[in-house]
Each structure stands twice: as C-alpha cells, then as structure tokens.
Amino acid sequence: MTDIAAGASALPSSGAEVEIDVYEEKALGFWIYLMSDAIIFALLFATYVVVSKNFAGGPNGQTLFDLVRTFGETMLLLFSSITFGFASVAIRLGKQETALAWLAVTFVLGAAFLGLEISEFTGMIAQDAGPQRSGFLSAFFTLVGTHGLHVTMGLIWIVILALQVLVKGLTPPVVSRLFRLGLFWHFLDIVWIGIFSIVYLPGVL
C-alpha cells in the first residue's frame, strides 16, 4: 500500500486524487476482510449442516424454532438494510441531518433484531436446549451467535460513526468510514439469508 501511495504522490497528480486513491485502497482492504469473513461463515454453515441431525435425544428445530420470530428477525434486518441505504444516499448528497436520522433508524432496527435473538437464545437455554445439549445445538449457537456478535459490533460501529458525524461533520475520512460500515452492514444481511435458508426453514420443515 505504501508503495502504491508513494508512486501516486510521485506522479504529477493533485492532492485530491491521491486522497481518493487512499480511500479506494481502504475499500479494497475492507472488502478482502469481508471475503475472509464470508469464508468463516461458509465453514460454520458446513459444520452446521454436517451435525444438524445430531440431536443426541434432545430437542430438534421443529420444537425449538419459531417461524414467526425468524420472519420478524428477517424483516428487521432487511428494513435496516434499506434504511442504511437511505443513509448512504443522504451522506453522498451531504445531508447530515437526514443521514443521522436514517443511521438512528438503522440502529433501532438492528437493536430490535438483536433483542429478538437474545430472547430466543435465553428461551432455549432456559428449556435446557443450550449449546452443550447436542451437536446440533452447539453448531446452531456457534453459527447464529457469530452472526449476532457481528451485528453487535455493527451497532457499536454505527454509534461511533454517528458521533463522528456529529463532531466532525461529513468530512472525506468520515464518509469513507461510513461507506465501509455500509459494506459491513449489508454483508451481515447476506449472511442472514443463509441462516434462515439453511438453519430455520429446513429446521421447521
């Protein structure tokens, strides 16, 4: 990265162009991180599929999963994706107030998703269906829990960047951070497609 940056500054280009190059590199670096994260999730999915029938005499998806709650979680994440999209458009148009409002809506939707997931997890653990109960439940909690952890990080990230927007305004560095947060947030919604299609829907069939 330093080589490319040094090469770019040696060229007779304006400062603004060099700055754009830096953000392009950061976007690529973050994209490569997301791809490696996608591989982690893919392998957690593979693990889940392998042990998804190993109930060890314990409860299965039909007794544990609630299709209505899963649909609610899916809608919350999908709505949070489009509200983040609205925030991105407002950011590009330089509308700070609108962007902050949509970021706040996205945060509320994400937090509601997390609340539903936590109530599901605690409900399962309360009826002795925690991660130690069976191979199926170990893989379930690892996969869905890892996604939930990512959403938690995304929520913290939204708060931090909203504060940066408030303090610093929509400066180029803040805008580029918001762009990468958007990639992260939309990526989490893609992982959730896999979770409801591989874990919940086949689980209740």
Added chain:
Amino acid sequence: MLPSDQSESLRPYVIGFVLALVLTAIPFALVAMHILPIFATLVIIAILALIQVAVHLRYFLHIDLEETPQENLIALAFAALLIFIMVGGSLWIMLDLNARMAS
C-alpha cells in the same frame, strides 16, 4: 464500490428491497403452508436464497461487473471458489462417511 462511483439515487435500494421482500416471502410461505413435498421445498429455498444473495450484492453492495474495480471482483470470485471447494468438499466427505457408517 467507491463512494464517488455510486449513484445518488434511492432507486437501486428500493428495487433491491422489493425483490428481497418477494424472495424472502416465498420460502417462508412455502414452509408455513406445507403445500409442497419437503425435497421440492428445500430445492426452492436454496434457489431463491442464491438469487437473493445476488440481489443483495447487486443492489445493496453495488457490485457491478462493469463498474466495480477488478480487484474487488477477483477477491469476490476467489472467495466464492474457496467457499465452493471447502464447503462442497467438507459436505461431500462427511455425508459420504455418514452414509457408509450408517449401513
């Protein structure tokens, strides 16, 4: 991929949202109503999930085969290849093993 490359329009998000809504509603409805055999339902869920991933990549992440920088597309294609080999290979080996052990 770049902030400057993206259109300043709500259109792609709205299109993506409506498509995703339909692609989510169909599998949930199929599972809730039990109108098809289990295997057929699973196949439809899988196909619609793949389409929905493509919709999200296109309309939310703005992946475009023409406009997205080539490095990003290569990283995406490489990740897809790795996922195919590792997930496909793991499932093949483990399910084959399971079938042999069970009999």
